[in-house]
Amino acid sequence: xxxxxxxxxxxKRFDDVVAVHDVSxxxxxxxxxxxxxxxxxxxxxxxxxLAGFEVPSDGRVLLDGEPLASxxxxxxxxxxxxxxxxLFPHMTVESNVAFGLKQDRLPxxxxxxxxxxxxxxxxxxxxxxxxxxxxxxxxxxxxxLARSLVKRPKLLLLDxxxxxxxxxxxxxMQFEVAAIIERLGVTCMxxxxxxxxxxxxxxxxxxxxxxxxxxxxxxxxxxxQPNCRFSAEFIGSVNLFDGTVADDERxxxxxxxxxxxxxxxxxxxxxxxxxxxVAFALRPEKLFIARENPGxxxxxxHGRVEExxxxxxxxxxxxxxxxxxxxxxxxxxxxxxxxDRLRWGDAVWVHWDDEAGVVLTS
Amino acid sequence: MNLLRRWLPDRRWxxxxxxxxxxxxxxVIPFALVFKISLSEMAIAQPPYVxxxxxxxxxxxxxxxxxxxxxxxxxPLYADAYLSSLGIAAWSTVIxxxxxxxxxxxISKMRGSLQNLCLLLVxxxxxTSLLIRVYAWMGILKNDGIINNVLLAVGLIAEPLRLLNTTxxxxxxxVYAYLPFMVLPLYANLTRMDPRLLEAAADLGARxxxxxxxxxxxxxxxxxxxxxxxxxxxxxxxxVVPELxxxxxxxxxxxxxxxxxxxxxxxxxxxxxxxxMLLVLILPILLFHRYxxxxxxxxx
Numbered sequence: 285x286x287x288x289x290x291x292x293x294x295x296k297r298f299d300d301v302v303a304v305h306d307v308s309x310x311x312x313x314x315x316x317x318x319x320x321x322x323x324x325x326x327x328x329x330x331x332x333x334l335a336g337f338e339v340p341s342d343g344r345v346l347l348d349g350e351p352l353a354s355x356x357x358x359x360x361x362x363x364x365x366x367x368x369x370x371l372f373p374h375m376t377v378e379s380n381v382a383f384g385l386k387q388d389r390l391p392x393x394x395x396x397x398x399x400x401x402x403x404x405x406x407x408x409x410x411x412x413x414x415x416x417x418x419x420x421x422x423x424x425x426x427x428x429l430a431r432s433l434v435k436r437p438k439l440l441l442l443d444x445x446x447x448x449x450x451x452x453x454x455x456x457m458q459f460e461v462a463a464i465i466e467r468l469g470v471t472c473m474x475x476x477x478x479x480x481x482x483x484x485x486x487x488x489x490x491x492x493x494x495x496x497x498x499x500x501x502x503x504x505x506x507x508x509q510p511n512c513r514f515s516a517e518f519i520g521s522v523n524l525f526d527g528t529v530a531d532d533e534r535x536x537x538x539x540x541x542x543x544x545x546x547x548x549x550x551x552x553x554x555x556x557x558x559x560x561x562v563a564f565a566l567r568p569e570k571l572f573i574a575r576e577n578p579g580x581x582x583x584x585x586h587g588r589v590e591e592x593x594x595x596x597x598x599x600x601x602x603x604x605x606x607x608x609x610x611x612x613x614x615x616x617x618x619x620x621x622x623x624d625r626l627r628w629g630d631a632v633w634v635h636w637d638d639e640a641g642v643v644l645t646s
Numbered sequence: 647m648n649l650l651r652r653w654l655p656d657r658r659w660x661x662x663x664x665x666x667x668x669x670x671x672x673x674v675i676p677f678a679l680v681f682k683i684s685l686s687e688m689a690i691a692q693p694p695y696v697x698x699x700x701x702x703x704x705x706x707x708x709x710x711x712x713x714x715x716x717x718x719x720x721x722p723l724y725a726d727a728y729l730s731s732l733g734i735a736a737w738s739t740v741i742x743x744x745x746x747x748x749x750x751x752x753i754s755k756m757r758g759s760l761q762n763l764c765l766l767l768v769x770x771x772x773x774t775s776l777l778i779r780v781y782a783w784m785g786i787l788k789n790d791g792i793i794n795n796v797l798l799a800v801g802l803i804a805e806p807l808r809l810l811n812t813t814x815x816x817x818x819x820x821v822y823a824y825l826p827f828m829v830l831p832l833y834a835n836l837t838r839m840d841p842r843l844l845e846a847a848a849d850l851g852a853r854x855x856x857x858x859x860x861x862x863x864x865x866x867x868x869x870x871x872x873x874x875x876x877x878x879x880x881x882x883x884x885x886v887v888p889e890l891x892x893x894x895x896x897x898x899x900x901x902x903x904x905x906x907x908x909x910x911x912x913x914x915x916x917x918x919x920x921x922x923m924l925l926v927l928i929l930p931i932l933l934f935h936r937y938x939x940x941x942x943x944x945x946x
Contacts, residue, residue, distance in 0.1 A: 337845055357848040364849045370842040374864045383860075384850035435850065 287346070288313035288471055289334075289439055294343035296329050303329040305495035306343070311439075311488075316465060316472045318486035320479060320518075326495040327475045331441050334473065335364045348438055358387070363437035367444040369428035371416040377427050378403070378412040384435045398434060405464060406430045422453050429461060433468060440465065442474035446481050458484040479519050483507070491515050507567075512646045516565040523571075523611040524644075525564040532558045537643060538582070539564055543609040549582035551638030556645055563644040568612040570640035573601060573626065577633050584635035587611070589626055601626065603634060677924070684917035685710045695913050714918035724902065724919065728926065731899040734813070734888075735881035738820040739828075742877045743870065745821070746828035750869070751862075753829075754836035765833065768826050780819055780890045787815050787891065811893025819887035827876040835869025836862070868941050875934045879927055899923055 289311035296304040304326045311317045319327040332338040334345060336357035345352040352360060363384065372380050382399045390398070403409045406426040416424055425448070432440060445461060446454045462485040465472050476482050482489050483503040491498040491506065491514070499506060499515045510516035513524065527541030527548065539548040539562060548564050556562065578584050590610065591602035594617075601613040613634055626632060686695040686709070700707040718724045753764045771779060786792045787809040794806040809815060839862065847857045885900030892898070899919065906916035 335845075335849055337848075357845070358851045358853055362849075364846075366842055366846055370840065370846040372843060372846070372861060383847070383852070387851035387853075387856065431846075431850070 286310055286312050288315075288348060289473070290346040291330075291334075292344050292346070294330065294333060294345065295341050296326070296333055296338060297341045302495050304333065304340075307492075307495075307497055308343075309490055309497060309500060311471060311473060313471055314466075314469045315487045316462060316474065316485055318482035318489045319473065319475045319492055320477070320482040320489050321492035322477055322518075325492045327477075327492050328443060330492075331364075331443055331473065331475045334439065335362055335441055336360050361435075361438040362441060363432040363435055363439075364441040364443060365428045365432040365445060368448045369416075369424050371424060371427055371431070373416055376413050376415055377408055377419070380416070380427055381430045381434050384431065388435070402430045402434045405433075405467075421449050422457060425449065425457060425461075429464065433464075433470065436468075436470075438471065440470045440472040442472060444476055444478075445474060445485075446476070446478065454481070455484070461485065483519075491518055493518075509642060510565060510644065513563055513565075513644055516563075516642070516644060521568055521612055523566045523568065525566070525609075527562060527564060529554075529556055529558050529560045529562055532556060532560075536638070539643070543605060543607050544585050545607065546580075546582050546584065548641075549638055550641065550643055554643045554645070556643070560645065564641050565644055566611075566636060566641040568600065568614040569598075569616075571611070571613040571634050571636050573603070573613045573615060573632050573634050575624075575626075575630065575632055578635045580635055583638065583640075584633060585611075586631070586633055589628055589630045589632055592626070592628060601632075603632060605634075677921075680917045680920055683913050684714055684915075684921050685712070686914050687711045687713070688912050688914050693913065694911050711914070714914045715922070717915060718918055718922060723897070724899075727897045727899045727902045728922070730897055731882050731884075732926070734816060734820065734896065734898060735878050735884075738817055738824065738881050739874050739878045741817065741821050742825050742828040743874060746825055746832055746873060747870070749825075750829045750832035750836055753833055754839075761837075765830075768829050772826060776823055776886060777890075779823070780886055783815070783819055783822065784810060784890060787818070810891060811895055813892065813896050815891040816888050816896045816898070819891045820881050820884060823884075823887060824877040824881055827880075828873040831872040831876065832866065832869040835866050835872070839865055868937070871934060871937050875930060878930060882927060883923060 287310040291307055291309050291311075294304055294307045295302065307326075307330060319330060321327045329338060333340045334352070336352070336355065336359075340353065347361065352362070372383065375383070378399060381402055382395060385395045385398060400409070403412055406429055408423065408426055408430065411419065411423060416427065419427065425445070429445075442461075446457060449457060458481055474482070474485065483506075486503065488500060488502055489506050490500045493514055498518075499511045501509070506515060507519055510519065510522075516522045516524065525539075525541045525543050525548065527539040527543075529537060530540045530547060531538040532554070534553050536552065537550040537554050537556075539550065541548060541564065550564070554562075572578075577586075585605045587603040587605040589601055590604050591600075593600040593602075596617070598614050598616050601615070603611050603613055605611060611634070682698055683695055686698050688694060689696045696709070698709060700709070749768070753761055753768075756764065784791070788794075789806040789808070789810070791809070793809060794803075797803045798806065843861055843865070844857050847861050852860065883900045883903075884898060885904055888896045888898040888901050889904070892901075903916055903919050903923075906912050906919060910916075
């Protein structure tokens with residue numbers, strides 16, 4: 285089911301500020317969908333509209349074919365894991381998890397069974413009688429997850445799920461939480477400002493900016509095929525060359541740019557015209573760096589190493605091209621003792637393949 | 647060096663000393679004096695009691711008189727006064743809670759500027775002396791006071807109701823005087839509460855009443871206890887309100903204390919009354935502290 289959750293033309297205004305602007309998107313059943321954007325882009329407001337804490341000014345939301353708009357938060361088949369969890373401090377782990385089921389007046393035996401199963405799933409059976417303040421951050425997060433999953437919601441909402449964890453724990457929990465959600469087959473929408481988190485956990489990502497959706501796609505689509513400057517710059521780092529289309533053929537394009545001596549050769553056609561102003565986006569790891577001149581006709585440049593960031597698994601080089609543009613190059617440190625490592629101030633050549641970059645028309 | 651350090655005052659004393667000195671100076675020492683007087687005998691003298699210690703002909707005489715305490719237990723007047731004080735204070739606390747909780751709750755839900763205004767209104771009466779405000783209540787409650795005049799004019803009653811000099815008037819006065827002490831700690835507690843907890847409860851299917859009963863109320867127990875103690879403890883020893891509004895109807899321990907000190911000039915019995923009152927109040931105070939320290943532990 286491709287439109288299990290269907291958000292149609294949703295708009296939310298606060299007085300005269302438009303927080304969410306005419307957003308339409310569909311979420312598939314069983315999918316983890318991430319809304320990615322910087323703070324204030326409207327992603328949390330959109331999430332709160334789905335939870336029922338905010339009433340949309342316009343548009344509607346269908347969940348499994350049923351409209352959500354008018355129902356109160358406590359009537360929706362939607363549960364949310366809150367940022368920094370909002371666990372009930374006066375209740376034990378067990379009571380926190382059982383709270384939602386108690387509201388449904390479930391028979392005692394079934395309630396116990398479901399709470400037990402959920403605690404088992406998030407590996408908190410041993411800590412069931414603890415209070416939230418007696419738990420570590422990661423354990424609290426698992427309580428929050430269990431609490432929001434125990435009612436088997438049709439849609440699970442995660443608000444900055446890793447926001448309250450430290451870095452090390454974060455990357456471990458990203459996999460763990462995603463694995464639990466996938467195991468239960470719950471449809472999930474998460475909101476985050478952390479692109480690693482979105483890319484690790486989500487099946488598809490929507491990039492949001494100023495209340496609008498900029499691009500929707502799988503993590504690799506978003507990374508490798510950004511559809512505009514904003515997406516390209518928002519996810520990862522990118523080298524952008526401004527230029528104009530010099531030659532627009534079916535199977536290739538050449539672009540002239542002030543930043544390079546030779547023109548750019550792109551090995552695929554674009555929807556554009558000759559003389560069109562475009563930007564060419566090139567991810568730093570798609571570049572090769574060497575002391576020798578590769579001797580190519582296109583797609584190479586000469587420069588000087590200005591900065592080197594050694595990050596263990598890879599190194600980041602800042603190279604000042606002869607025409608003055610500063611670009612980033614990332615190389616994998618796949619040899620333990622490279623004899624001929626580049627140093628500060630070295631004159632170098634960078635080059636890239638014809639298919640390495642993306643032409644951005646907006 | 648280590649030995650020296652052991653005998654020199656620890657740096658931590660710098661922090662502990664001021665409250666310690668404060669408490670010693672204004673609580674422990676005065677209480678010790680009162681306790682000492684309660685163990686002596688009344689005398690027609692200046693001061694009006696016999697000293698505890700006497701040094702005569704190389705003999706140190708210590709005379710401890712427990713008669714004042716046995717007297718308190720022998721005369722039912724005192725037991726009655728204690729019990730009625732505790733009863734009036736307890737019921738006043740319950741009434742304050744019943745009025746104060748909804749007030750504090752409503753204020754905590756208002757928007758910022760309105761909150762400050764309402765808090766100001768709660769505190770404002772305390773800027774005038776309690777005595778004057780209680781006199782004002784006398785004007786409202788007396789036979790030709792505002793309430794009776796209005797009721798007579800409307801024709802609801804044929805002759806004035808006796809409102810002043812009743813136990814009811816004492817309740818009105820105490821609740822009126824101590825309501826801010828209930829509202830303020832409750833307000834402080836309720837505004838501190840994380841609104842996301844209520845959202846989480848709503849998200850999990852709890853209706854508004856359930857959210858209040860299962861989340862707001864249990865999390866405000868600290869405020870309820872603090873407010874109740876701030877009302878109950880001073881209300882037990884209240885003197886002004888029963889004296890001015892209660893007439894002969896309400897014998898509260900504060901009035902008895904006053905009578906012993908100033909009317910009978912029996913300082914030793916008055917001191918014994920005061921000491922016993924403190925002992926009676928120690929239990930709720932200790933309970934309060936135990937709860938508070940547990941709260942602090944949770945907050946950490």
